[in-house]
Amino acid sequence: MQYKHLGRSGLRVSRLALGTMNFGDATDEATSFQIMEDAVEAGINLFDTADVYGGPQSPDMQQGYGLSEEIIGRWLAQGGGRRDKIVLATKVYQPMGLGPNDKYLSAYKIRKAVEDSLRRLQTDHIDLYQMHHIDRFTPWQEIWQAMEQLVREGKITYVGSSNFAGWQIATAQSAATHRNLMGLVSEQSLYNLTARTIELEVIPALRHHGLGLFPWSPLAGGLLGGVLKKTQEGRRSSPQVRQTIEQLRPQLEAYEALCDEIGEHPADVALAWLLHNPVLTATIVGPRTPEQLATSRRALDVTLSDDILAKLDEIWPGPGGEAPEAYAW
Template identity: 55%
Template sequence: MDYTHLGRTGLSVSRTILGTMNFGPQTTEDDSHAIMDAAHDKGVNFFDTANVYGWAKGEGITEQIIGRWFAKGGGRREKTVLGTKLYGDMGDWPNDGKLSALNIRRALDASLKRLQTDYIDVYQFHHVDRDTPWDEIWGAIEVAVAQGKILYAGSSNFAGWHIAQAQEAAKSRHFLGLVSEQSLYNLIARDIELEVLPAARHYGLGVIPWSPLQGGILGGIIGKEDGGKRRLEGRSKEFVDSHRTQLESYENLAKELGHEPGELALAWLLHQPGVTGPITGPRTMAQLDSAVAAVDIKLDQDALDKLDAIFPGHQPAPEDYAW
């Protein structure tokens, strides 16, 4: 496993990040524990979750599964860089969601209890809160840092100007501010190249792509469909039908390069400046193996150029749309 610093911090994290969103809804607790043990065995030390995962309002099912895994001991918590998130409603009462100082305090304490730990390494804002001023947010986070309940703060789904707004507010308070940004980013979805990536690089945030395979579409969907291994429905089917030639070219290139399509998509992300590592949410052990294998893939400029030709990206703004 390769490691890198998370943004401008001294925190060393694996370049494969274990996403846990499937733990509970799609992966049993026993299998989830086995996957986390295997991740440690493979050198993966950065695990990502959220208080809403498990999709039963207020229960934090996925956090509870991770907490019971930590409780087994054996250095599990000590070996893990743990990230969780808040923003979504955890109840039906006012102040049960978003980023008010009150909810930050309550949500953090609730996550700590479910996770059976006394601190969170990277506490992340799952979405921008347009109704709460940054002085209030940073004031609450500074208290949590002083209490030893969190070490770093991160964001998710922020626009570039939201990152700038957050960092300038933190700077005025002589506070570290954000150290990471989780964004939708993959060969198909490249909009963050316009402003989010430049902002993250400027302010020293590590970029953590989520949905790196675009819901499985970059995982060899044409071959699986033709081989009868997967039947597409809804929007995925519409997208594949309208982009079939493009996806066929991609899968043929993967075959030419000697890689599985999903591993190639992950490897491409690891070659993008500013990217810490993609979040992969394995449902099975085989999917974990594939995610880890991508770290060792080295792509030359010719391969990167061919991928850009198949899936054109963006220049930074404003050059992308101005002279």
């Protein structure tokens, strides 16, 4: 396994992160346990979850809320040094109930959410506590005061963001600096060959402020995992996915043909393309089975030449570079 510092921090994490959104939903507990065991055995030490993972992420459908954290907690409770082998990351923001203060990032919500996550995870600290989305109403003074208190109490160690814009990252870091805090160390964003918008402003902001990047949906919901071949083999997809396939068919055909040409699986190429970006710390893989986890490790050994990278840019063009040069002088 390869390791890299988490942004500008001294913490080293594996370049593949185990995403656990499927735990308790698409993946049962026994299989989830096996996936976590296999991940540790493979050297993966970054486990990513969220308080809402495990079922429908809707305030009026709470039957799965917290289940992913609970499954991880029961796995950790088996002992054997499991907690010390992983860097545990979870998130706060999403509605965890129907009350007026059951969502967003007020100090009230953050305090309650971290206590609930610690209970479900059966641990006394969270290594990376991530804001699942930007809160457009709560002031940064309140958010950082709450996070600072949790760090002081030893309940969290680092703070990260998710789905932030570049200017919001800059604003958060400015507010943290005024309090003599480290601020954010990482950002989770939608990023893959089909979705490259963050190259405009988010990636430059991460590089400038020293934050690590964790892309979510690195395979674009399976589109970059050889979807055309799987469809030919009889794999069934939802109507929405089939519609997207038809919209992107020329690009998908060119992409899968290029992967065949270089003798690599499309999913491995998609992950390797992400991993070649120096801003990226780790890419999140969310296996539903141990077999899917095992195959994702191949991406670490795939080297993409400048010629192949250029061809990928032709197939999946980005926004034209970083702002403002992408659209101005």
